[in-house]
Amino acid sequence: MTVQEIKNAVCVSIDKNRDKIIAVGESIFRDPELGYKEFKTAEKVKNVFEELGLEYKDKIARTGIVASMKGREHKLTVSVMGELDAVVAPQHPFADKITGAAHSCGHFAQIAAMLGVAYGLKESGVMEHLSGDISFMAVPAEEGVELEWRNEMMQKGEISYLGGKQEFVKLGIFDDIDVLLMQHTATDDKMTTAGPNAMGFVAKIIQYIGKESHAASPHKGINALDAARIGLTACDALRTTFKDEDGIRFHPIITKGGNLVNVVPAFVQLETYVRGRSNEAIKEASSKIDRALKAGADALGAECKIYNIPGYMTPFESDLLKEIAEENMVSLVGKDGVEKSMYQCTTDANDISNLIPTLHASIGGATGTAHSKEYEITNPELAYINAAKMLAMTVVDLLADGAGKGIEVKNSFNAPHTKKSYLEYLESLKNQ
Numbered sequence: 505m506t507v508q509e510i511k512n513a514v515c516v517s518i519d520k521n522r523d524k525i526i527a528v529g530e531s532i533f534r535d536p537e538l539g540y541k542e543f544k545t546a547e548k549v550k551n552v553f554e555e556l557g558l559e560y561k562d563k564i565a566r567t568g569i570v571a572s573m574k575g576r577e578h579k580l581t582v583s584v585m586g587e588l589d590a591v592v593a594p595q596h597p598f599a600d601k602i603t604g605a606a607h608s609c610g611h612f613a614q615i616a617a618m619l620g621v622a623y624g625l626k627e628s629g630v631m632e633h634l635s636g637d638i639s640f641m642a643v644p645a646e647e648g649v650e651l652e653w654r655n656e657m658m659q660k661g662e663i664s665y666l667g668g669k670q671e672f673v674k675l676g677i678f679d680d681i682d683v684l685l686m687q688h689t690a691t692d693d694k695m696t697t698a699g700p701n702a703m704g705f706v707a708k709i710i711q712y713i714g715k716e717s718h719a720a721s722p723h724k725g726i727n728a729l730d731a732a733r734i735g736l737t738a739c740d741a742l743r744t745t746f747k748d749e750d751g752i753r754f755h756p757i758i759t760k761g762g763n764l765v766n767v768v769p770a771f772v773q774l775e776t777y778v779r780g781r782s783n784e785a786i787k788e789a790s791s792k793i794d795r796a797l798k799a800g801a802d803a804l805g806a807e808c809k810i811y812n813i814p815g816y817m818t819p820f821e822s823d824l825l826k827e828i829a830e831e832n833m834v835s836l837v838g839k840d841g842v843e844k845s846m847y848q849c850t851t852d853a854n855d856i857s858n859l860i861p862t863l864h865a866s867i868g869g870a871t872g873t874a875h876s877k878e879y880e881i882t883n884p885e886l887a888y889i890n891a892a893k894m895l896a897m898t899v900v901d902l903l904a905d906g907a908g909k910g911i912e913v914k915n916s917f918n919a920p921h922t923k924k925s926y927l928e929y930l931e932s933l934k935n936q
């Protein structure tokens with residue numbers, strides 16, 4: 505079979521399974537779960553892998569699942585990935601009544617498209633023409649949220665990192681993966697290979713510990729809120745020292761600010777990200793901010809505890825992989841349907857892009873602002889079906905003809921990090 509014939513066969517199979525692909529996506533949409541707790545979502549993914557007779561491992565990083573599909577020979581392994589988790593948007597019509605979780609980031613459509621690739625490659629029987637294996641991954645916890653709960657889980661040793669993909673790296677799940685393909689649903693009607701903009705971050709939980717006393721006798725206490733205020737003012741004084749090109753953003757919130765107005769607050773908690781355009785700049789700004797935050801505690805004689813939680817890295821792209829995917833986009837929706845622009849967010853897929861060639865495409869089909877109560881899929885053909893076809897066609901390009909193109913993508917990629925240096929970088933952020 506020619507490459508085009510293989511692609512056609514896969515797309516016919518995806519079309520045949522159209523209703524099933526959309527149904528599993530809609531079912532996940534209506535039953536959202538937050539990161540590292542996607543137990544029901546994981547069951548839905550496993551049901552499809554079982555229907556297709558794929559071998560899989562589950563409970564990876566709590567809820568993750570990896571299924572494999574073998575080619576006729578093993579020259580490469582390509583991972584096709586989807587994310588299991590929702591975000592919090594309690595006003596969303598399908599928000600979980602208890603947790604407030606809602607699928608207003610489109611991960612349900614992304615998981616469905618990943619499963620669509622599995623339907624297409626399996627049922628068309630084309631794997632016997634491909635010179636590599638596929639690893640289908642459903643990964644927990646892309647959204648870097650619930651910092652307090654995840655920090656507790658980290659302190660207990662249940663997880664090590666904020667993001668599920670970071671956890672997968674640590675667990676060795678990417679050790680034998682050569683190329684990663686994924687896409688994220690967008691709120692427009694275009695396809696693009698341009699992923700998230702070049703912002704990474706470190707997350708912080710900051711605790712000021714003072715001493716309670718009657719507010720009428722403040723000299724007997726240590727005011728943790730005053731310590732926090734001075735710490736934040738010191739951080740503001742740092743803002744002029746950040747270089748424009750580093751794009752440092754520091755945006756704290758106070759999650760605990762005292763209990764009763766007639767008690768000197770003894771415990772105040774803040775959360776923040778420190779964002780930036782390079783990993784070095786993030787690290788430098790993060791350590792300056794820690795210094796300034798601690799100064800507030802010193803001023804009042806309070807204690808300041810900072811938990812630094814490594815966030816996500818800045819992306820590193822494979823131009824060749826993007827070119828291959830973009831040709832497939834044009835063949836599906838025409839040149840006018842393909843855009844070059846990037847969008848404003850960050851993801852733990854950036855971390856993987858520092859290790860192996862990674863496609864993090866963006867495919868429209870949703871409306872409503874991301875992370876808001878209005879978010880829904882209004883163009884299922886684009887968000888589910890064309891997304892699956894684009895990924896499946898790119899798999900075929902990489903693994904057909906003796907996997908020549910896939911090997912070229914792999915060999916032309918100069919990874920900024922090895923697994924070892926990457927994990928060391930994350931640890932260095934934790935231990936500042």
Ligand SMILES: [Zn+2]
Binds near residue numbers: 591608609647874875
């Ligand atoms: Zn999101």
Ligand SMILES: [Zn+2]
Binds near residue numbers: 609610611646688
């Ligand atoms: Zn997302």
